[in-house]
Amino acid sequence: MTRISLLVKLGTFGLLLCFEMAVAKAQQNAVLETMTCQAWSLTKQEGRSFAVAWLEGYLAGASQKMEIDYSRIVDTMARLATFCAAHPDLTVAQAYRTLRGFAHFGCDANTADTCQFAIFSNAAATFAKRFALAGSQRGLVSDVKLNADLYCVCINRPVPASYNACIPTAQGWCKQGGAISSTFNH
Known part of the structure; x- marks a missing residue:
């Protein structure tokens, strides 16, 4: 009886030890938002x-x-x-x-609308990339030069190929967004 009891206790101890080791290993997470x-x-x-x-x-x-x-x-x-x-x-x-060069973008338009964005590189405002977001949608764009690249946003119409042409017209609303920041660009 005592031999079986001892084996049960040892087996239970072994299982608990394995569980503790697994928990300790699982807690070795790297939280990249807080890790320096x-x-x-x-x-x-x-x-x-x-x-x-x-x-x-x-x-x-x-x-x-x-x-x-x-x-x-x-x-x-x-x-x-x-x-x-x-x-x-x-x-x-x-x-x-x-x-x-991460930048957050958001479309502040109604959910039925679409925001068309264009990114222009450098002071000469050379066209670099284009993307769209549905109304109320947020997006993350990479490979932009923060505080240097410019952006333009238009609602329900294509973005012009020139930053200087990004103005409201009879065809629809557009605005020059200025230099891209790492926080939300609307």
């Missing part, structure tokens, strides 16, 4: 690589591109390491957004 660059720099190489791969995947999903450029991950790793060394108090997410 300094903390990220001190993690193991595979942890840093995984974080950058996750961020690239998040970006792909947020921008509705179902592709990941693996060479970009390697480049981003190197750039993020350099950037984080110079800015140890920033969070990893802030550093990544800065490096990749």
